[in-house]
Each structure stands twice: as structure tokens, then as C-alpha cells.
Amino acid sequence: MMQQYLSIKQDYKDAFLFFRLGDFYELFFEDATKASQLLEITLTGKDAGAAERIPMCGVPHHSVQGYIETLVGRGYKVAICEQTEDPRQAKGVVRREVVQVVTPGTLMEGKGMDGKTNLFIAAAEKIGARFSFCYLDISTGEATATYVDGTNDDLMQQLQSLGIRELVVSDAMFDELQALADVYSIVLSIEDEAMSVEDTAMYTMHAPEELHHAIRIVLHYIERTQMRSLAHIQAFDYKEVEQFLMIDTHSKRNLEMIQSLRGGDQKGTLLWLLDETVTAMGGRRLKQWLHQPLANQQAIERRLGIVTALLEDYFLRVELQELFKNVYDLERLAGKVSFGSIGGRDLAQLRESLRQLPAIQQQLTEAKSTELNELGQALDLCSDIEQFLSHAITDQPPISIKEGDVIREGYNAKLDELRDASRNGKNWIAQLEKREREQTGIKNLKIGYNRVFGYYIEITKSNIHLADLTRYERKQTLTNAERYITEELKEKEALILNAEEESSVLEYKLFTEIREEMKQYITRLQKIAQQISELDVYTAFATVSEKYHFIQPIFHEKRGMKIINGRHPVVEKMLNKSTYVPNDCILSEDENMMLITGPNMSGKSTYMRQVALITVMAQMGCYVPADEAILPITDQIFTRIGAADDLAGGQSTFMVEMLESQHAITNATANSLLLFDEIGRGTSTYDGMSLAQAMMEYIHDHIGANTLFSTHYHELTTLEDELSHLRNVHVAATEQEGRVVFLHKVKEGPADKSYGIHVAKLADLPDEIISRAHVLLQQFESQSEEGTVKIVEKRVEVPVEKIVEKRIEVPVEKIVEVPIEKVIEVPVEQANNVSEAQLSLFGTVEEDDAEVLEQLRSVNISCTTPMDALQLVYKLQQQLAKK
CATH class of the missing domain: 3.40.1170.10 (DNA repair protein MutS, domain I)
Incomplete structure (x- = not known):
């Protein structure tokens, strides 16, 4: 063994x-x-x-x-x-x-499986600068194929975004991805063989040829590990990127769309707010729509039309939701049919689900809405499947198919005959026991059964003298009793036991035939599942929209955005509608960049997030939290909100901030929505302010996307005069009796104060620290007003505003810190052109510096991204450090 x-x-x-x-x-x-x-x-x-x-x-x-x-x-x-x-x-x-x-990607059932969450397994293959990528849920048969642009890290982020635990790759890719997969907790599985082109033709027919090999690899892996039928796997649905609003992993996390920043809990997320679905498959469909909102205006408006019809007919909506409560997970039941693992109770659930379809269809076809009528007419009632199951399966079958009582009486004549023989035989045993008691006068005489000895007559030893031992044959002796058998009992025993065994064998055979018969209906069941799941999401949207007083968004073909009294839907629910302060967000074709200033805790981040969430909800086909919303079709959303170290990846807060900013600026288009919250706070003040300004200029001049940019660098508010598409707004706050009061209202113009020390006071920092901070603040402000230089331990700092005012770019290391004896004040009007001679005012230019200066002169600033600039500065610093 x-x-x-x-x-x-x-x-x-x-x-x-x-x-x-x-x-x-x-x-x-x-x-x-x-x-x-x-x-x-x-x-x-x-x-x-x-x-x-x-x-x-x-x-x-x-x-x-x-x-x-x-x-x-x-x-x-x-x-x-x-x-x-x-x-x-x-x-x-x-x-x-x-x-x-x-495997982690092929688990079909279990107590830990969330009915409202897909369990995907994926495969990927490198094709030039992007990946062919496909994923499927083997429990439901849903399958998707698409492309993932970018690096290995971008691929891992996509897996993380979809909650995928297992990725199937070639042996070569395994070595390349292994270290990164460990960081992202992705299980890599190797599959170097693929299913044949002929066997996979039905699965690849909707996907471009470049994606076929990845599909064939994952199907071969599933076939090899599961060793069962793949009949329920659907043709891979090709997702064209242009048809969807793309939101990267960082942005989904920053916006708390599916997972809260406070942990894995869904409470406090957009999913938590929207999930009024009744069925498990409706919950999964909602998540899929959250991951990929639409970017096609016609498709969005179709969804909104259905939601409107359900919102206007309260009784129809409630009736549908009551019917949905009796609809089980048709997708996963169809998967069990295909895998041959479906039981009698599962088939009873399937039958009960199908019994709801006529009533659902009636509700839809009798509605006043044309869209709902069309949905009702498109429903396949599957009445033939329901009738088949009603004829074959009992009302309440047991969990195990080997316990009997799964097949209904009348389905098979031979089974009915065997059951009758078994049932009547047991009745005969009961009658025999009664007759033997009367004949012998032994009241506690009983007829029993066990698997070793079969049927027997048991008499206690104290009553043996009353028995007619000429008829009884001893079978077993116990401590306090003797067990006997009679010729008559032997005959009946053979009949009863044979009938029970034959009945059990026949019933199991009949059930396996029924299970095989059901495989021909898998495609129809999956289509019904999709229709019901989508209808469940529509009713959820209507319910949420009514509950929280959302309004229907209007889309137009331009880039302008007009949101009147917009609200962050999740924060509003968490707080209380009466205490939430709504705000407008108006971006026009001419002014589509907004620079937001204001103190910490005033609500800048919440304001920015609510604009993004309103966009996401609208393009999912849901109503939105506002009094009015006129929106463009957005193709991508990028956010840089919050700051956190990537300890696993070995990256600092500032590097994470720069990488996310680089990803957004590199991939954004004029139709994107960009949200940048306090860019540059992870480094020194002047570095951060310079980077923030450079990014804003680049977005303004080269991308032109709708942009919300919040900052604590009040010096940047002067850019309103230089960037024609930029407008200053601020989140208002006021001071009362030495304390700051946040008004949470967005108003025109820049903020006049940051109230940083007031916020520290709210946090109950010691009074000694607060008082000292006030004194230092007054000193710094007076020094800033008096002159161009500030002495700090015999070093000087030239105020950045004297440099950025004329948009001159010079090496920071040559200006920020120089020996005090070398300081000469440089009037701004003379600083238009920085030459080697001017730099010599701060010290002699050594020969080793000439190469650095030459590199600086050769840089074309207008064609340099913030990330390229950051890398160049680092490179030049390294060269100077070698002297």
C-alpha cells in the first residue's frame, strides 16, 4: 500500500x-x-x-x-x-x-466561499509590451478574455483587483513572476501544454487570436486538475478596453470601492452601500459592474432607463425582490450539473428557482415600461425542465443521494414495485411481532435487525420457558436474551433485503441518469441566471436610489462636468444625511482643472472622492447622490489620494506617490478624470512644491484631462494667472474663540490660512507645543516678508517664489544651500536667464561641474515628465557627490 x-x-x-x-x-x-x-x-x-x-x-x-x-x-x-x-x-x-x-482557483464549494463573490482562476502570456489575459470562475462557467498593458507589476495589480488567487503561466514566465507573486500572495501554477485548437474553438470564438493560447492553457490546466466535464464553461467574453471605464487597483483602493482602507471589511465601501441584491448571482454581477463600469453612452442610458422604470413602480420592484428570494444560485447549480456533483437537494433548489420564472415574467410584461416588457419577453421559462424535475425528484430529498427517497413515486415502475415489496415486508414484520407476542404471551418479545445476523426474534432469558422452541431456531446468545429465527421469517427476510438493496441500486442508477439528462440544459440555465442576476442589480440600484434620494445623471459628448450639491454617498450614510454638507463641482471646457486649498480635516479628500464615485455610479447605470449631474463619458479614473509605505515592495511613501503619479500621467487621456491629493508632501517643501507645479503644468499643457488637485502649498494658487484652464477653490473654515470650525463647503478662490496649528490643538497636543508653534509661525512669516534670504546655521535658503515666479529651472543644490559668505542678493528681474556666470556668484564653478551644467542645458523641459525630472535630479546629485 x-x-x-x-x-x-x-x-x-x-x-x-x-x-x-x-x-x-x-x-x-x-x-x-x-x-x-x-x-x-x-x-x-x-x-x-x-x-x-x-x-x-x-x-x-x-x-x-x-x-x-x-x-x-x-x-x-x-x-x-x-x-x-x-x-x-x-x-x-x-x-x-x-x-x-x-487549488486556490478551482474550489467549487465550501463554508468559507462567499456566494456573492466570484472565485476566478487566470492565465497570462507576455505579448510585446502587454499580456494576453483570461480568467474564469469554474463554479459558474463565466469566462473573460482581455489585454493587460504594462509591466509584471501591472499584471499583479489586475489580479489583486479582481481577487484572483491563482495564475497559470508557462515555465519561463514562472521564473520571471515568482518573487512578485509572493509579494501579492498569488499562487503560480505551471502549464506548458494547451488544449487543441479544435477542442477549444467554441471557447475562443469571441476573442482575438492573440488571446487564444492563454485560453487554451487555462482550459488544459482545469481539465488536468479537475478531471471532469467542462460543458458549463462559457465562450470567453472579450472585453474591449474602450467599452469600459478603466480604474486601476490603486484608485479602486483609494476610492474604497470594494474594500475599506481600514481593513478587508466591506463596510464603508461603495459596494456596501449599493448591495441591495437578493440573490448570490446578483451580488456577483454587481461586483463585476463595479470593477468595470461602462464607457458606452448608449449602453449606460439603457441601464438607467431600466432603473428609472423600476424606481417609478414601487410595487413591481417589491414583488420582484420577493420572487428573487426563492431563486437559488442557478449559475453554480449549473456548474454542479456539469461536474456531476449535483445532489437531490440541489435539483430541488433548481426546480424551486424555475417555478418563480412565470411570475417574474408576468410582472415584467405587465409593467408600463417598454424596457421591462422586453426583459420579460426575453425570459426562457424553462417549463420543460421544471416539469421534468417535478416528475423525477421528491419534494424534500435528503442531502445524500444514497439515502433513498430522492426519486419520486410514479417516475419508474420497477422502483415503485421494489419499494412496495420493501414497505409491505416491513409491515409484515410488524404484524408477525404482534402475532408472536399473542401466541407466546411474552409482552417484551421483539423482532429486530442488524447487518450481521439479519432479522431475528429476541426473547429475554426469563421468558424462554414460554416460547415454542420447536418452531424457533437459535441464532445468537446474549447475556440477558436469546435470538431466534423461524422458517417463515427467513423467507420474508430474503424478500425484504433483496427489495431494499435492489431499490437502492436502482434509485442511484436512475438519479445518475437524471443528472446526465440535465447536462443538455446547462446553456439555458446559464442564460436565465444572467438575466435574473442583472434584473436583481437593477432593482438594487432602484432601491438604493429611492432610499438615499439619488437623481438620474445626464451624459453629454463634451468634457465639461456639472454636479450640483453632490454628496459622498458612503460618508453621507455613515454620518447622517442631516449633517452632511453637499458641494458643487463645475468643470467647463475652458476651466477643467481645479486647485483645491484648505486645512487638513476640512473635507478636501472627501470632496475629490465624491466626484469620482459619482462618475463611477453614473457609468455603472445607477442614479447618483446630487441635485443635478451633467457628466461626460470618462474613459479612465486615476487617483493619488493618501500616503502609505509599500513595505513589502521596499518603497517609501514618496516613491509610492511618485510611481502612482507617473502611472496616471503616462496613461491618462483628455477624457480621463485625475485626482491628486497633496502631491509632494512626502519630500522637502521646495521639492514637493516644484514637483506639484510641474505636474499641473504638464497635465494642463499635454493631457487636458478633467483634474482635481488639492494642495497645502498656497504659493501654487498664483498659477491661476498663468494656466488658463485652472481655477482656485477652497474648502472653507473659520476661527471661533481660538478654535477652528470646519464648514466643509467648497468656495471660489484660494484659502487664506492653513489652520495647521488649530488642527493640532483639536488633536489635544500639549499646550506648550501649541504655544511654541504659534511663536515660531510668527517668526517664519515675518522672515519670509522681510527679505530674499533666511540665515540658518550659516547656510542660506533662497525663497522658491523668487525662482518659480519667473518659471526658471536651475539645479536645486546650487540654490537652496550655499555658504553665507558667498551670498549675493539676486533681483528677480535679473534672474530670467541663468548662466554659468550667474551661478558663479554662489561659488566658483569647478571643472567637474561642467558636465552637470551641460546636461541641464540640454534638457527639453516641455517634453520631460515629472518622473523623468526626478530621475535626472537624482542622477546629477550622484555625479556631484563623487567629487
């Missing part, structure tokens, strides 16, 4: 091998040692002919699913090895084979 185990394990080295032995699944050697720790089960040993006992642990077969789910949830794979022949008929060791490999 151990040789058999080792032979099978050889083919599944990357998985825990659950080896079936009787009523247990056993694990051996390293599998046992590691699993005992992970599953917190006892590690024992087994004598197997070796010098030492082999490590071993095991779990009962009836509770194995929970243990498998635990291991898979931690990123491991489990190979399930079953006995594939009857031990009673086996000669030698019972034949065993692996019947399925469960």
Missing part, C-alpha cells in the same frame, strides 16, 4: 495527497508533518517496513471538505486520491487514483 502511495505522490509533488483508506483520508511523510501543523490535528506514525515509523495523520471522510478548504485558503493544493474499486472484490491492494486536484 505504501508503494502505491509513493507512486501516486510522485505525480503530485506540489500538492497534499489525501489518500483514502476506508473511512479516512490519510497523509504521510512530509505531507503529514506539515498538515498536522496547519490543520491542528494529531501527528501519529505507521509501521511500514522501514527502520522508523512513518509520520502519518488523517481526517474522517465525512468532514474532509472543511480541511481541504483550510489548506486551499492558505494557498496550497490538495490532490484527492480515492479507492476506485470495491474492496470486497479487489485482489491484493485496492486500486486508487487521484480524482481531483483542488
Whole structure:
């Protein structure tokens, strides 16, 4: 047996091998040692002919699913090895084979699975500067193919955004991605073989040819690990990027669309607010729409029309939601049909779901809305499937299909005959027991049954003298009783037991035939599931829109945006509608950049997020939290909100900020929405302010996207005079009795104060610190007003405004810090052109610096991105440091 185990394990080295032995699944050697720790089960040993006992642990077969789910949830794979022949008929060791490999991307069921969340497995292949990318949920059959542009990190972020735990790649890509996959907690699986072109033609027919190989790889991997039918896998739906509003992983996180920044909890997210869905498949559909809102105006307005119709007909909406409560997860039930794992109770749930369809169709076709009428007419009622299941399956079948009572009486004449024989035989046994008691006068005489001895008459030893032993044949002796059998009982026993066994065998055979019969209906069931899930999301949108007083957005073909009294929907719900302060956001064709100033805690970030969330909700097809919303079709949203170190990636707050900014500026178009919150705060004041201004100028001159830019650098507000598309606004605050009061209202013009020390006071910093901060603030402000230089430990700092005012770019290291004895005040009007001679005022230009100066002169500022500028400054600093 151990040789058999080792032979099978050889083919599944990357998985825990659950080896079936009787009523247990056993694990051996390293599998046992590691699993005992992970599953917190006892590690024992087994004598197997070796010098030492082999490590071993095991779990009962009836509770194995929970243990498998635990291991898979931690990123491991489990190979399930079953006995594939009857031990009673086996000669030698019972034949065993692996019947399925469960992986993080192929888990079909379990208590830990969220019904409203897809469990995807993906495959990717490098094609030039992008990846061919496909993913599918094998529990539902939904499959998608698309492209992912960018680097390996961009691919990992896409996986993380979709909640994908397992990625199938080639051997070559495995080495390239392994380190990054560990950082993102992605399980990489190798698959160098692909299904044939012929076998995958039905799956690839909607996708470009470049994507076919990735599809064929993932299908081969699933076929190899699951060893079951793929009949329920749908043709891969090709997602053209242009048809959707693209939101990168960072932006989804910053906007708290699906996961809260405070942790993995969904409370406080847009999903939490919108999820009024009733069915599990409706919940999954809502998540998919959140991940990819539409960017096609006609498709968006179709969705909005359906939501409007449901919003206007309250009773219809409520009736539909009541009907949805009796609709089970049709997508996953169809998956079980395909995999051959569906049980009697599952089929009963499927039947109950189909019984709701006529009422749903009636509600839709009788509605006043043309859109709802069309949805109703498109429904396939599947009445033939419902009738088939009603005829075949009992009303309340047991969980196990081997317990009997799954097939309804009248479905099969032979089964009915066997059941009748078994049932009547048991009645005859009850009658015999009554007759024997009357004949013998033994009141506690009983007829029983066990698997070893069959049926027997049991008489206590104190009553044996009353029995007619000429008729009774002793069968078994107990401590206090004797068990007998009669000729009459022997005859009935054979009849009853044969009928029960034959009935059980026949019923199981009939059920497997029904299960096979159901496979022909998989496509129809999946279509119904899609229709019901979408209708569930529409009713959820209507419910949320009514509950929170949302309005229908209006779209136009230009870039302007007009939001009147817009609100952050989640913050409003968390706080209370009566305390939330709404705000306008008006961006025109001529002024589509907004520079937002104001103190911390005043609501700048919330204001920016609400604009993005209103855009997302509108393009999902939902009403929005505002009094009026006239919006453009946005193709991408990029956000740089909040600051956090990427400790796993070894990147600082400032580097994360720069990388996210670079990603946004590189990929944004004129139809994008950009949100930048306090860019540059992760570095020194002058560096940060310079970068912020450079980014704003670049977006203004080269991209032209709708942009909201918040800052604490009040010096930047002067850009309103230089950048024609830029407008200053501020979040108002006022001072009362030495304390700041946040008004949370966005008003025109720049803020006059930052109120930073007031915010510190609200945080209850010690009074000594607050007082000292006030004194220092007055000193700094007076120094700033008096002259062009400020002495700091015999070094000088030239105020940046004396340089940026004329938009002169010079090496920071030559201006910010120079010896005091070399200081000469430079009037601004003489600073238009920086030459080597002027720089010599601050010190002699050494020969080693000539190369640095030459590189600076050769830079074309108008064609330089902020990230390129940052890298150049770093390079020049390194050159100067070598002197």
C-alpha cells in the first residue's frame, strides 16, 4: 500500500495527497508533518517496513471538505486520491487514483466561499509590451478574455483587483513572476501544454487570436486538475478596453470601492452601500459592474432607463425582490450539473428557482415600461425542465443521494414495485411481532435487525420457558436474551433485503441518469441566471436610489462636468444625511482643472472622492447622490489620494506617490478624470512644491484631462494667472474663540490660512507645543516678508517664489544651500536667464561641474515628465557627490 502511495505522490509533488483508506483520508511523510501543523490535528506514525515509523495523520471522510478548504485558503493544493474499486472484490491492494486536484482557483464549494463573490482562476502570456489575459470562475462557467498593458507589476495589480488567487503561466514566465507573486500572495501554477485548437474553438470564438493560447492553457490546466466535464464553461467574453471605464487597483483602493482602507471589511465601501441584491448571482454581477463600469453612452442610458422604470413602480420592484428570494444560485447549480456533483437537494433548489420564472415574467410584461416588457419577453421559462424535475425528484430529498427517497413515486415502475415489496415486508414484520407476542404471551418479545445476523426474534432469558422452541431456531446468545429465527421469517427476510438493496441500486442508477439528462440544459440555465442576476442589480440600484434620494445623471459628448450639491454617498450614510454638507463641482471646457486649498480635516479628500464615485455610479447605470449631474463619458479614473509605505515592495511613501503619479500621467487621456491629493508632501517643501507645479503644468499643457488637485502649498494658487484652464477653490473654515470650525463647503478662490496649528490643538497636543508653534509661525512669516534670504546655521535658503515666479529651472543644490559668505542678493528681474556666470556668484564653478551644467542645458523641459525630472535630479546629485 505504501508503494502505491509513493507512486501516486510522485505525480503530485506540489500538492497534499489525501489518500483514502476506508473511512479516512490519510497523509504521510512530509505531507503529514506539515498538515498536522496547519490543520491542528494529531501527528501519529505507521509501521511500514522501514527502520522508523512513518509520520502519518488523517481526517474522517465525512468532514474532509472543511480541511481541504483550510489548506486551499492558505494557498496550497490538495490532490484527492480515492479507492476506485470495491474492496470486497479487489485482489491484493485496492486500486486508487487521484480524482481531483483542488487549488486556490478551482474550489467549487465550501463554508468559507462567499456566494456573492466570484472565485476566478487566470492565465497570462507576455505579448510585446502587454499580456494576453483570461480568467474564469469554474463554479459558474463565466469566462473573460482581455489585454493587460504594462509591466509584471501591472499584471499583479489586475489580479489583486479582481481577487484572483491563482495564475497559470508557462515555465519561463514562472521564473520571471515568482518573487512578485509572493509579494501579492498569488499562487503560480505551471502549464506548458494547451488544449487543441479544435477542442477549444467554441471557447475562443469571441476573442482575438492573440488571446487564444492563454485560453487554451487555462482550459488544459482545469481539465488536468479537475478531471471532469467542462460543458458549463462559457465562450470567453472579450472585453474591449474602450467599452469600459478603466480604474486601476490603486484608485479602486483609494476610492474604497470594494474594500475599506481600514481593513478587508466591506463596510464603508461603495459596494456596501449599493448591495441591495437578493440573490448570490446578483451580488456577483454587481461586483463585476463595479470593477468595470461602462464607457458606452448608449449602453449606460439603457441601464438607467431600466432603473428609472423600476424606481417609478414601487410595487413591481417589491414583488420582484420577493420572487428573487426563492431563486437559488442557478449559475453554480449549473456548474454542479456539469461536474456531476449535483445532489437531490440541489435539483430541488433548481426546480424551486424555475417555478418563480412565470411570475417574474408576468410582472415584467405587465409593467408600463417598454424596457421591462422586453426583459420579460426575453425570459426562457424553462417549463420543460421544471416539469421534468417535478416528475423525477421528491419534494424534500435528503442531502445524500444514497439515502433513498430522492426519486419520486410514479417516475419508474420497477422502483415503485421494489419499494412496495420493501414497505409491505416491513409491515409484515410488524404484524408477525404482534402475532408472536399473542401466541407466546411474552409482552417484551421483539423482532429486530442488524447487518450481521439479519432479522431475528429476541426473547429475554426469563421468558424462554414460554416460547415454542420447536418452531424457533437459535441464532445468537446474549447475556440477558436469546435470538431466534423461524422458517417463515427467513423467507420474508430474503424478500425484504433483496427489495431494499435492489431499490437502492436502482434509485442511484436512475438519479445518475437524471443528472446526465440535465447536462443538455446547462446553456439555458446559464442564460436565465444572467438575466435574473442583472434584473436583481437593477432593482438594487432602484432601491438604493429611492432610499438615499439619488437623481438620474445626464451624459453629454463634451468634457465639461456639472454636479450640483453632490454628496459622498458612503460618508453621507455613515454620518447622517442631516449633517452632511453637499458641494458643487463645475468643470467647463475652458476651466477643467481645479486647485483645491484648505486645512487638513476640512473635507478636501472627501470632496475629490465624491466626484469620482459619482462618475463611477453614473457609468455603472445607477442614479447618483446630487441635485443635478451633467457628466461626460470618462474613459479612465486615476487617483493619488493618501500616503502609505509599500513595505513589502521596499518603497517609501514618496516613491509610492511618485510611481502612482507617473502611472496616471503616462496613461491618462483628455477624457480621463485625475485626482491628486497633496502631491509632494512626502519630500522637502521646495521639492514637493516644484514637483506639484510641474505636474499641473504638464497635465494642463499635454493631457487636458478633467483634474482635481488639492494642495497645502498656497504659493501654487498664483498659477491661476498663468494656466488658463485652472481655477482656485477652497474648502472653507473659520476661527471661533481660538478654535477652528470646519464648514466643509467648497468656495471660489484660494484659502487664506492653513489652520495647521488649530488642527493640532483639536488633536489635544500639549499646550506648550501649541504655544511654541504659534511663536515660531510668527517668526517664519515675518522672515519670509522681510527679505530674499533666511540665515540658518550659516547656510542660506533662497525663497522658491523668487525662482518659480519667473518659471526658471536651475539645479536645486546650487540654490537652496550655499555658504553665507558667498551670498549675493539676486533681483528677480535679473534672474530670467541663468548662466554659468550667474551661478558663479554662489561659488566658483569647478571643472567637474561642467558636465552637470551641460546636461541641464540640454534638457527639453516641455517634453520631460515629472518622473523623468526626478530621475535626472537624482542622477546629477550622484555625479556631484563623487567629487
